[in-house]
């Protein structure tokens with residue numbers, strides 16, 4: 001038996017795994033006892049990874065060879081890699097010649113490895129000359145990015161998992177960590193058992209398993225987080241619990257914010273958020289006066305039309321109380337995807353450039369152009385996820401290249417997304433699994449490697465970079481994602497008349513070495529971090545040339561990543577939801593994860609045992625709302641928003657407030673049938689969700705839609 005150390009591909013905890021393999025087959029998986037993210041633990045998803053790599057599932061679910069569709073509506077036929085890539089290069093070169101580079105859009109994924117991400121970002125911005133590359137991380141973390149940059153000056157989570165062991169108060173907001181980040185939650189449970197005096201506050205409209213160990217639960221009305229955080233700051237100011245000296249030394253902008261939070265009185269906050277005033281007082285006291293307060297937050301803050309303001313308002317609390325830059329303290333965003341962080345590091349979003357540089361900054365564009373050896377990086381902002389599919393639906397983007405993600409299930413407002421996929425002249429889908437909804441729209445399907453086969457690096461929530469190593473050869477004719485990008489780029493370069501390649505890579509390490517050089521002098525400087533060092537152990541960034549260790553937590557010297565070294569308060573003004581519930585749509589539909597499923601189920605959905613926890617989709621509602629509609633558990637209901645309607649069984653759940661409903665995000669068209677508002681067949685939960693997004697981060701409000709619920 002061979003043992004190969006690698007990383008779990010499911011979530012941002014980034015657990016280390018040991019893959020056991022024999023005769024070219026994965027035979028088992030166990031937690032890596034030496035990995036600092038999990039110390040040998042795995043959750044139900046991680047511990048069943050080996051089963052998803054079985055030969056039977058590979059045969060049934062994997063895309064194993066390039067496939068090309070002659071015409072829309074015809075079945076795709078197998079083609080050689082050369083034919084597939086030549087066809088892609090000819091078609092995209094033709095579209096660029098006729099319509100310019102901005103007629104092409106790349107939609108990639110937080111599940112790509114950093115090396116994959118780097119190649120595709122350079123391909124779009126450096127070779128093709130378009131910033132139209134965005135990622136499903138836009139749906140996951142872009143509000144956290146914007147929040148960190150506005151307040152602390154850089155997209156760098158300042159805390160680490162070990163801080164859970166030092167915190168006197170844990171403030172968990174918009175995160176069901178018990179299900180979405182289970183191994184981290186085990187660490188929280190252990191910390192709590194060792195130190196029962198540690199206070200835990202859970203902020204969530206829905207009472208989840210995460211609330212089980214909470215000392216205080218704040219079941220706020222959906223979307224009212226900014227009002228809550230401003231109200232807590234109001235109380236802290238009133239009670240004298242802010243740290244005036246720290247604010248004076250380390251921050252700017254507090255006076256403007258004070259003017260805003262003055263109006264957020266406990267009476268107003270209690271009324272808007274639907275909370276008790278005494279609970280607000282308790283939360284403010286515990287947060288401000290504990291020795292160290294650590295905030296853990298996730299999609300409840302990010303997937304919002306005020307996602308940036310929610311992130312900034314929470315960070316404001318840390319700055320006002322000096323709860324940052326010391327063990328056990330700080331704001332700590334939990335990344336949903338295994339490598340949303342790595343994608344941000346290489347600048348793989350429409351508004352970013354390599355190594356946390358900004359596209360809008362001319363100096364940054366010049367630096368990246370010099371690094372890549374191209375005359376310039378285009379200055380026109382790229383289309384973000386929602387904008388990209390809207391542009392394709394409007395006929396402005398004519399070619400879509402989709403890698404390692406399933407927008408025909410996971411994007412909000414599916415009616416628009418599917419119109420985009422149908423209207424685009426050329427859709428390339430680069431995928432490991434043949435079963436995703438998006439594959440049905442592809443003109444060209446390119447088989448990619450996946451967990452167990454891939455080779456490269458990922459960065460987890462705490463800035464820790466781990467190696468992903470292959471235990472198996474590629475299945476069928478699958479190629480690594482970075483390799484597909486390079487092979488395509490070489491063909492495109494030939495058609496563009498370039499003689500010297502911008503993509504001289506033969507190994508993922510050669511991509512990594514260029515990426516790490518691009519970080520020299522930046523906040524995430526990893527110039528000292530070679531593959532050889534990563535072979536020995538995963539490391540946190542920054543890790544500059546000459547360093548002997550990464551940095552566990554940031555800003556311990558009180559200097560932030562801004563020009564003057566001071567953190568900035570953001571004047572966060574509460575704004576209501578993009579689509580508040582109203583008389584015709586009287587329910588707030590919220591969405592979230594299940595414990596044993598991941599994303600659109602392309603991998604977890606292959607295992608029957610992972611349906612044991614929750615076997616089928618349901619819409620959960622408060623028992624009183626069920627009774628009022630004469631519904632019993634299992635009754636089928638129509639859940640209808642302004643965009644579409646699905647049919648689903650109802651289920652009573654006392655964890656929800658009145659007029660609230662919940663459906664897990666994973667269920668796609670195989671499980672939930674329905675139609676769009678115009679009657680077109682449409683399915684999955686995102687038939688209902690809205691693509692309204694935060695104006696700063698452009699992250700859509702996947703967490704909330706106004707719906708009506710009627711017996712079917």
Ligand code: SF4
Nearest residue numbers: 008010011015043046
């Ligand atoms: Fe994988 Fe996340 Fe579970 Fe760890 S907690 S085993 S990274 S899914």
